[in-house]
Amino acid sequence: MTHTSVVDDVAVIAKRWNNTRGSLIMALHDLQSRHGYVPRESAMKLAKYMDVPLARIYEVLTFYNYFKLKPPGKHVVSVCMGTACYLKGAPGIYHDITKHLGIKSGETTPNGEFHLQIVRCIGCCGLAPVVTINEQLLAKMNPHDAVEHICQIKEGAEK
Amino acid sequence: MPRFTAQELDAHRAKVTQLLDKPSIKVGMSTCGVAAGAVLAFDTLVEEAKSKSANILISRTGCAGMCSMEPLVEVCIPGQPAAMYGNVDAELARRIINEHVLSSQPIVERLVPSIEALAVAYDKSDTPTPPGASGPRQYRIVLRNCGVIDPESIDEYIAREGYQALQKALSGMTSEQIIEELKVSGLRGRGGAGFPTWHKWQLTRDAQGDEHYIICNGDEGDPGAYMDRSVLEGDPHSIIEGMIIGGYVIGARQGVFYIRAEYPLAVQRIEKAIRQARAAGLLGKNILGTEFSFDLEIRLGAGAFVCGEETALIASVEGKRGTPRPRPPFPSVKGLWNMPTMINNVETLANIAPILVRGGKWFGSIGIGKSTGTKVFAVTGKIKNSGLVEIPMGTTLREVVNGICGGIASGRRVKAVQTGGPSGGLIPEQHLDTPVSYEHLQALGSIMGSGGMIVMDDTDSVVELSRFYLGFCVDESCGKCAPCRIGGTQILRTLNRIADLKGTERDIATVRRIAHAMQKASLCGLGQTAPNPILSALRYFEPEFMERIAAAKTARKEPGIARK
Ligand SMILES: Cc1cc2nc3c(=O)[nH]c(=O)nc-3n(C[C@H](O)[C@H](O)[C@H](O)COP(=O)(O)O)c2cc1C
């Protein structure tokens, strides 16, 4: 079931972008927004449908930080480490979250629940320091509250 | 919506202008507003208004600039001064409907300064408040509609002089005349380098090629700055209008919006605005019934700072790794698909329409020396009123930091202001009386940059900030050229040694030497400017580095004592 849906997705995406010159990155964005990452089998299909060598797709995927090659885990926790957030205490927030979750930036907890990443400025510097959990943006954070938010999600999952 | 001719657009404008006079409540719904809880404020206002049958329009708007007070809600009742509320939660939202709207009793203790009180709008006055005179210190050209109109309504944009410049350009201005107007205006690129915009337009127009392209650089890579995001989200049509005019001047049929993927709301707003403009005949075939055809597409960045550099950006638009290439040839001669390509920053493009409507002379009369017009800054860090400000060039840094933004939040002393992000430098407190201009900031060893302004107080460490910026550039170096790849790593290593109390006096000289080599030998602007923050830190704050080195010396002599 998942397998066929992967195939269909890629065909649709390839069709959407095939006639636009230089649109490989856009197609990869579409793939990632559908799966949360770019699965290898999808990349292989895309190479076929868009007639680009797989090596070129991976050349692009590995260059850009935005693309993920592995499933990121259920909840993505992003700590902004832009200048404004950095000056207002982001390192302390990051430190406490790594201690709490036991993982570093770029890693996923063994149970697949949380993925932690450092991001560079999400454009809300006026509300620094900021953390996002999935789509939710947490403004004017501090280490304690950030960990608290993560705990709430954990408890929600246990119920 | 029908596809307009120029005359029909005039008639439509006359009709929609009346819409603006209705009583309304505007909720700031840009990314920062939403993050701070604007959706709850909006929903509560709508619900309360409905249940109390209050006859008032509740609409969304962009970023008003006072980001630290979000969510912001403005009550606009014709004939009364606008009233702005800050930090609006559900309770305050209900009170606004019941007390302010229904009983005409503003909740005075919760009011914050309105946009009107903070900034002079260019359509209200041809000149900013003169220095020394009392009145708002800001002057809004670029941010003219941000926090004022609903960014998702093309009608509200049209009502406020929107697409009037395009009409003027297409109905009788030649590309020479438009370029001349820009030349008189003195407008320079707002993406950092400050290259005269008219000249770039002329070079691209004159270059030979089967196609010409215009690209809007919405990559906004400086971490800690968000001016461009606010304009993309708050007034998308202003940039689109600038691009169409640019396309007309250089003879392009196609334009590209390059926007960071980290700005999903900006992408949505631009997408919607493009659809609206097409439907209204402002994009696509035979724009405004003329012979001119032009269309826009969006390309997303993917988290690489170097893609803000124009040759890397072009590689990225072509679907490749975003690595820069040597210039010349400049993109104006050989750019996208090897065709003449004009790359302009978001803020630069947002200035085009007002210049054509009001005249280059008007724009050129604002500012100081060769820096004309205004500049938008995102003032952040230890500042009390963190947010977006738009000031006439020539305003002093002290005015921005202490006057407009209220000084340091905790009441401590300003230590320095950083402009230009990872390519810029520090301006210490004693130089805060410097006027903002390309030349003045450069003379101090910093740059105008794209508009990030980070305020540091006396508890912030210059050593740590230098390490932070350098670490950023090392992470973001594309690795193509050795000076940037190796030089950056070497400086960072040396800096780490100093910061971790393991440095020696020789290290400072080493840092300076590598920094100069990187500036000269790097392939692109990233490597050429990456040493700026550390060099300016050493210029003004060398003693702070020396302190760490002295501490390291003591630690080596008496290992037990210095380890505190
Ligand atoms: C490393 C690097 C990053 C840059 N990032 C940006 C950016 O995020 N936005 C931008 O408009 N210009 C950026 N620039 C400058 C662009 O290369 C280019 O000069 C600019 O977009 C031209 O537009 P303007 O003439 O309107 O300023 C960057 C340059 C370098 C070297």
Ligand code: FES
């Ligand atoms: S620095 Fe964190 S949002 Fe900009």
